[in-house]
Amino acid sequence: MTFPLTENQMKIVRHIDGALLVIAGPGSGKTRVLTERITNLLTLGKKRVLALTFSNKAAEEISERIEQNLDEEKHDDVLVGTVHSFCLDVVMNRGNLIGLPNGLVIFESDVDKLEIMKRVINENPEFRNRIFHTNGKSNILKTYLRQISEYKQNFIMPEVLLDSDNDNEVEFAKIYESYNNMMLSQRALDFDDILFYAYRIFNERPQIAKSYTRLYKYIFIDEAQDLNEAQYKVIRALCKDFENIMMVGDPAQSIYGFNGSNSDFMTNDFIRDFKPTEFRLVENFRSTRRIIDAAKKIHPNVDSNAVYPLEGELSVHMFRDEKDEALWIVKEINKLIVDGSKWIENQISYENIAIIARNRYVLSKVKEILMLNNIPVNQGAVSRSVESESIAIKIFEAGLRVIINPYDNVHFNQILGLIKYKDKINTSNDSSYLDLLLNLDVKNIDNGHINIFNAVNKAWGILLEDEENFSKALKIIVEYLVKQEILDEELDENEQYLIQKDIEMWKEHWQKYCSQSVAGQRSLSHFRNQVSLGKTQTHDNSGISLLTVHMSKGLEYDIVFLIGLNEGTFPDYRAKSHKELKEELNNMFVALTRARRVCYITYPQTKIMPWGDSRYQSPSNFISKIGF
Numbered sequence: 001m002t003f004p005l006t007e008n009q010m011k012i013v014r015h016i017d018g019a020l021l022v023i024a025g026p027g028s029g030k031t032r033v034l035t036e037r038i039t040n041l042l043t044l045g046k047k048r049v050l051a052l053t054f055s056n057k058a059a060e061e062i063s064e065r066i067e068q069n070l071d072e073e074k075h076d077d078v079l080v081g082t083v084h085s086f087c088l089d090v091v092m093n094r095g096n097l098i099g100l101p102n103g104l105v106i107f108e109s110d111v112d113k114l115e116i117m118k119r120v121i122n123e124n125p126e127f128r129n130r131i132f133h134t135n136g137k138s139n140i141l142k143t144y145l146r147q148i149s150e151y152k153q154n155f156i157m158p159e160v161l162l163d164s165d166n167d168n169e170v171e172f173a174k175i176y177e178s179y180n181n182m183m184l185s186q187r188a189l190d191f192d193d194i195l196f197y198a199y200r201i202f203n204e205r206p207q208i209a210k211s212y213t214r215l216y217k218y219i220f221i222d223e224a225q226d227l228n229e230a231q232y233k234v235i236r237a238l239c240k241d242f243e244n245i246m247m248v249g250d251p252a253q254s255i256y257g258f259n260g261s262n263s264d265f266m267t268n269d270f271i272r273d274f275k276p277t278e279f280r281l282v283e284n285f286r287s288t289r290r291i292i293d294a295a296k297k298i299h300p301n302v303d304s305n306a307v308y309p310l311e312g313e314l315s316v317h318m319f320r321d322e323k324d325e326a327l328w329i330v331k332e333i334n335k336l337i338v339d340g341s342k343w344i345e346n347q348i349s350y351e352n353i354a355i356i357a358r359n360r361y362v363l364s365k366v367k368e369i370l371m372l373n374n375i376p377v378n379q380g381a382v383s384r385s386v387e388s389e390s391i392a393i394k395i396f397e398a399g400l401r402v403i404i405n406p407y408d409n410v411h412f413n414q415i416l417g418l419i420k421y422k423d424k425i426n427t428s429n430d431s432s433y434l435d436l437l438l439n440l441d442v443k444n445i446d447n448g449h450i451n452i453f454n455a456v457n458k459a460w461g462i463l464l465e466d467e468e469n470f471s472k473a474l475k476i477i478v479e480y481l482v483k484q485e486i487l488d489e490e491l492d493e494n495e496q497y498l499i500q501k502d503i504e505m506w507k508e509h510w511q512k513y514c515s516q517s518v519a520g521q522r523s524l525s526h527f528r529n530q531v532s533l534g535k536t537q538t539h540d541n542s543g544i545s546l547l548t549v550h551m552s553k554g555l556e557y558d559i560v561f562l563i564g565l566n567e568g569t570f571p572d573y574r575a576k577s578h579k580e581l582k583e584e585l586n587n588m589f590v591a592l593t594r595a596r597r598v599c600y601i602t603y604p605q606t607k608i609m610p611w612g613d614s615r616y617q618s619p620s621n622f623i624s625k626i627g628f
C-alpha cells in the first residue's frame, strides 16, 4: 500500500526548474521524493532525466520504482546509474577528444596494476636504480600505486607535479606519467582514471558537458552526503551553467570518510555553487518511537520526528561470548518466525530480518550457526567475487580480455604463465596479441594443460565468430572439460568442480548483462566493463540479511539485530580523530535507523582471538549513550 505524500514532500515532487537541495533524516522519504519527482517530470513530458547513485543496488532499486510508476514508452527517458558507470560511458564515447584511444577496458585487479608498475620500473634504468638497493620492492611498488591513486583522486596530473619545487615530487611525476602511458599502451584504465578522465573531458571540452546537459534536462544525485571531492568536481564540471540539478542526502548518514567523502560538498559547496532552493524533511515514516529516540541520542541535533504511532521495542542483551550471542539470536529468530511479534501485525518472514554489524568478521559466528540450523541467509551485494578459481576459466577470462583488446599483453602473458608455455614469444610494438594467442604452438604447452587450452581455444573461436554467443562458449568448455569421461584421468576432479562453479558464476553475470542490454547491441568489451563496474552482480535478498553497516545503507527491515556492540569493534578501534569518531556515530545512527519496529542490540563479554586466547570485551559506549 502506498501512502499519500505529505505537503512538504509534495512541494519537492512538484518542483520543476532550478537547483534543489533536500536535506532530510532517515526514513523521511528521500528516495521516495526523488523517484516521484522523476516520475512527475517525465509524466509532464520533461525528458530526459539522469539519476546518479553510489551503488549499483541503489541504482537498480530506483530504476525499478520509476519503472513501476511510468508507462513503458517513457522508461528510456531516464538513465539511472552510478557516478562511475556514467563517467565510464563519457570516457568511452568522448575520450578521443582528449587523446584517449578507443576500446578502453578497465584493469580493476591489483595484480594487473602491479604488473604494469613492475614494467614501468623494469623498463626504465633510472627508476630501476632508484629502488634497486631497497628491501621490500613489492611494497614500494604498491606504495607508488597508492600514491598515484591519491593524485588521481585529487585530479593532480603528472604535469602539475613536474612544476613542483619538491624534487621528490618531480621525480615521482615521471613514474606517474610512465604508468599512465603504459596503461594506455594496453588500452587500459584503472578505476581512478574513470572519474579523472571524465573530469578532464568536461573541463577541457565544456561543449561536451553542454551536450550532456542538453540531453539530460534534469540531473539527480542521491545520497549526496557521500560525495567526495573528485565526484563533486566531476558533477560541477558537468553542470557548469546548468541549474536543474537536485541533491538529496542526510549529513548524519555520512559514513564514507575513508573514501574522502564529506557531507560539506552537499551542504556547503553545492549551496555556494548552485544556490539551490532548500527543503528539509523531518518526519520519520519508517521507525517506531523508541528507535528514533535512541537515534536522536546519538545525534542530538538531528530533526527526526516519529510518525509511527507504536512505541516498538529496543533492548540490549549481553552474552558470555560470541557463540552464546549467536545461539540466542538464532533462538529468537525461530521464535519470531513461529510466534510473530506483538509489534508487527503480519507474519514475520526471514526477509523482514537483518543482522547488522560494524564489520563483516563480526558476522561470522552467527552466520555459521544460522547455516547449521538451515536458516537461509544472504550477504547483500558482495555475495560473489568475479575472480575465477579454476585454471581453465582463468585462461578463458584472460583470453577474453585479449579478444576485446589485442594490445593487452598483460593478460596474454598471464595465459603463457598459466599454460606454462615453454618457448619465448617474439613481439614488437605493433604485435596483435590476439594473433599470437591464436597461433600458439600446442607443442610448447605443458602436457597437463593442453586439453584445457584446446577447450578454451574452441570457446574463444565461438566468440570470435559471434560476440553474443557467450553462453555457447561456456557450454563448449563444460562439454570438453567437465562432461567428457576420457579426461577424468588427466583433469583433477577438484579442477572440474571449480570449472563448473566458475562457469555458473560467469553464466549469471552474462544473464544479468543480457537483462540490461538489447540483443544485437551486446559486445564483449561492454560486458567486461559492466562486470568490472559491478553492474552484473546479482543481489540476493532472500533469507535473513547479514550486513555490514555500510551495506545496510538505504535499506529497512522490521526487525534488526545490531550485534557485536563492543568498545573497539563498534566504535572501531581505529577511529581516533574527532572526524573519525563522528563518523562512528554516523555508522551507529545508520544502523539503528534501519529498523522499523524492533531493534535488539547485542554484545559478547569475551571474544576468542585468532591465536586462541579469550579476551574480555567491554560494552560499546554507544549503549550508554542511547540510554541503557
Ligand SMILES: Nc1ncnc2c1ncn2[C@@H]1O[C@H](COP(=O)(O)OP(=O)(O)OP(=O)(O)O)[C@@H](O)[C@H]1O
Pocket: 003, 004, 005, 006, 009, 024, 025, 026, 027, 028, 029, 030, 031, 032, 033, 250, 253, 285, 286, 553, 554, 555, 556, 593
Ligand atoms: N508520506 C509518506 N507516508 C507514509 N510512508 C512514507 C511516506 N513517505 C515515505 N514513506 C515510507 O517511509 C519509508 C522510508 O522512505 P525512504 O526509504 O524513501 O526514506 P529515506 O529518507 O530514503 O531513508 P534513509 O535515508 O534512512 O535510507 C519507506 O517505507 C517509505 O515507503
